[in-house]
Structure formats: structure tokens, C-alpha cells
Amino acid sequence: MTETPAPAGPQGVSLLGPADVRRLAAELDVRPTKKLGQNFVHDPNTVRRIVWEAGLTAEDVVLEVGPGLGSLTLALLPACRSVVAVEIDPVLAGLLPTTAAERAPELAANLRVVLADAMRVRAADLGEPAPTALVANLPYNVAVPVVLHLLAELPSLRTGLVMVQAEVADRLAAGPGSRIYGVPSVKAAWYAGMRRASAVPRAVFWPVPNVDSALVAFTRRAEPEGADKAAVFAVIEAAFAQRRKGLRAALANWAGSADRAGRVLAAAGIEPTARGEQLDIHAFVKIAKTEAELGE
Known part of the structure; x- marks a missing residue:
């Protein structure tokens, strides 16, 4: 059975559909691993919605963590000044510029790929201009420490929208008095106001995860004064x-x-x-x- 090609995105960007994701993975002999928390989004409408909910401007420099095969990256490129993609897998990091050149030729120069662990990446590793927004489908096994590390390391980050396990989204956005309010909730509140955004259906991922997913949005606020x-x-x-x-x-x-x-x-x-x-x-x-x- 032949799958319908994914429709083009803004500015003629050709987004990845299910057939594209599986083909690219097969060509690279890439098998998503639980160790790296890899679940690739293959639905063009989902990545369009993520970009829309992120509320990006033409001046934003977007930091994407774990771009994988590039589904979200391609949707981000027309919506901002540039994208800095941090990828820990050298095979995927090597493919991403090629995918961008083939599917978004007019915007491919606006993509920087950094081969690094997002848990350890430093501001200097990301170059200039510094990222102003975090938009990512985060590896679920390290989502909270990645968010906290990036907020601490990159004061330039003003906004963000990240896809995480639904339970984690609830915890990050929880307020005092909630039974799920805990260490992640309070530490995140040091840096930013967090809110749970929309849910993301399991069917838009490959492989299909055994957990529910959701988006959590944040807006940076001033850190408490005079406190260590x-x-x-x-x-x-x-x-x-x-x-x-x-x-x-x-x-x-x-x-x-x-x-x-x-x-x-x-x-x-x-x-x-x-x-x-x-x-x-x-x-x-x-x-x-x-x-x-x-x-x-």
C-alpha cells in the first residue's frame, strides 16, 4: 500500500510523513532505542501544531534537543531566525543537515547541528546568536534534568515548549497543594512560570510509546533576588x-x-x-x- 506523501510546509518545506521516517531510519539502519528515549514524531500536523503553540517570532533562535530524523526541525526552520539542534547520536546528527538541504533548501543554512549530550552542553558549545526559545520533543528518561540544566546554563532562553511524558508535564506545571507538586515543580519555578499545554496522541510517534505525552510551556521570569x-x-x-x-x-x-x-x-x-x-x-x-x- 502506498502512503500519501507528506504535504509541504511553509515556504515550500517538505515535512516528513510516516513513510519518510521509516525510509530514513532504514537507510541509516537506525532503530529507536529506549536507552536514548527515542520516539520519532511522524505526523506533519503534530509538528505544525507544536510550532504554532510555541508562539515563535522571526527573531527567535530556537534550541531543539534530540531532533532525531528532523520532523520537528523542518517545521521550525520557517518559523524563526535559526535552529540550533543538539543531538547525542552521531548518525542522526550527521544526517540532519542533509535532510534540511533536501527538504528546506532555502532555509538549510539557518540550521546548526551540535553533536553533544544536552545534559552536559554548555552555552559556548551552541555558538552565537544564543538560543532564545527551547522547542523540543525531549527524551522522556531525562526530560526534567535537561530542562533544568538548560534553564540554568542558558539565561538567553526566554520561552519554551517541550514534549514530555504527560505525568512529567503535570509535575512541572503543578502548584503548591497538589499531590504531584514536588522537587521538579519547585526547581522549575525558580526559573520560569510553567503551564501544561495540549496532549499529544500516542499514534503520532514511531515506535508508539507505552506512555501518554503532553506539551509543557514556560516563560522565563526573574530569579529571586538576593538568594543563593x-x-x-x-x-x-x-x-x-x-x-x-x-x-x-x-x-x-x-x-x-x-x-x-x-x-x-x-x-x-x-x-x-x-x-x-x-x-x-x-x-x-x-x-x-x-x-x-x-x-x-
Whole structure:
């Protein structure tokens, strides 16, 4: 049975359809692996929707992590100034410029491919101009640490829209009081406002994943003033390591004793019996600042 070719995208870009994805994978002898969290999107309408929801401008420099065979990359190129694609697989990284040249010849020069691990990539590795937006179908097994690393490493990132496991999208966007509010939620809130966007059906991937997917969007905001991030993150981790306990008990090891944790919390104006899941990022900042002010 012959599949209908994928329709052209904006500016004559030929997007990848299911047949194209399978053909490219076969030519390269690429088999998506669970280790790298690879699930390739093969539906042109899905990548168009992702680009639309990302709200890009003609001046944006988009950072794409894990471009794979290039389905999303091709849809991004007409929507922004340029795309910086970070790919850990050398075979896929080598193919991407060729795919762009064949399917988006007028825009292929606007693509930079960086062979690197997104968990370790540095701003200097990405060149200039610096990325302003993150748009990616992230490897699900490392989605949260990748997002947090990139937000920390790239202050130039102002917005983002990433596809992750639906459960992870919910956690990143969760607010205080939610049972799924936790370390990822609070750490992400240090950098940006997060919101869950639309769901993504399983059928648009190859191979079909056994989990649901969703988009999560973020907008950068100013980091809390006068606070040491490492100190604040240490409080967050301690509070959620024993999330069923009140903060006086949960922060005992962090503070040196339960009594000192109680004094810090009282000085910060936070109820010692409250639990970590009830506090927003500003409350954690206040605890860290208070502890530093009290000293030994």
C-alpha cells in the first residue's frame, strides 16, 4: 500500500510523513532505542501544531534537543531566525543537515547541528546568536534534568515548549497543594512560570510509546533576588525527601537539628508543622535566606 506523501510546509518545506521516517531510519539502519528515549514524531500536523503553540517570532533562535530524523526541525526552520539542534547520536546528527538541504533548501543554512549530550552542553558549545526559545520533543528518561540544566546554563532562553511524558508535564506545571507538586515543580519555578499545554496522541510517534505525552510551556521570569540557588535547592530537596513529615522534622538534617530547623522556620514566619508541598518557591527562598542570616 502506498502512503500519501507528506504535504509541504511553509515556504515550500517538505515535512516528513510516516513513510519518510521509516525510509530514513532504514537507510541509516537506525532503530529507536529506549536507552536514548527515542520516539520519532511522524505526523506533519503534530509538528505544525507544536510550532504554532510555541508562539515563535522571526527573531527567535530556537534550541531543539534530540531532533532525531528532523520532523520537528523542518517545521521550525520557517518559523524563526535559526535552529540550533543538539543531538547525542552521531548518525542522526550527521544526517540532519542533509535532510534540511533536501527538504528546506532555502532555509538549510539557518540550521546548526551540535553533536553533544544536552545534559552536559554548555552555552559556548551552541555558538552565537544564543538560543532564545527551547522547542523540543525531549527524551522522556531525562526530560526534567535537561530542562533544568538548560534553564540554568542558558539565561538567553526566554520561552519554551517541550514534549514530555504527560505525568512529567503535570509535575512541572503543578502548584503548591497538589499531590504531584514536588522537587521538579519547585526547581522549575525558580526559573520560569510553567503551564501544561495540549496532549499529544500516542499514534503520532514511531515506535508508539507505552506512555501518554503532553506539551509543557514556560516563560522565563526573574530569579529571586538576593538568594543563593544552591542553598535554596538544598532546602527544597530536604523538604521533599520526607514529604509526609512536617518541615521541622523534614529539615532537621539540613539545619543540623530539629530544634534549629524550628528556629529557622519560626524566624522565616513559616509554620513548623507545614509540609513542603504547601510552600511555593518564595517560601523556600525565605527559609534559605533566614538560615544564612541566623548563622551558627
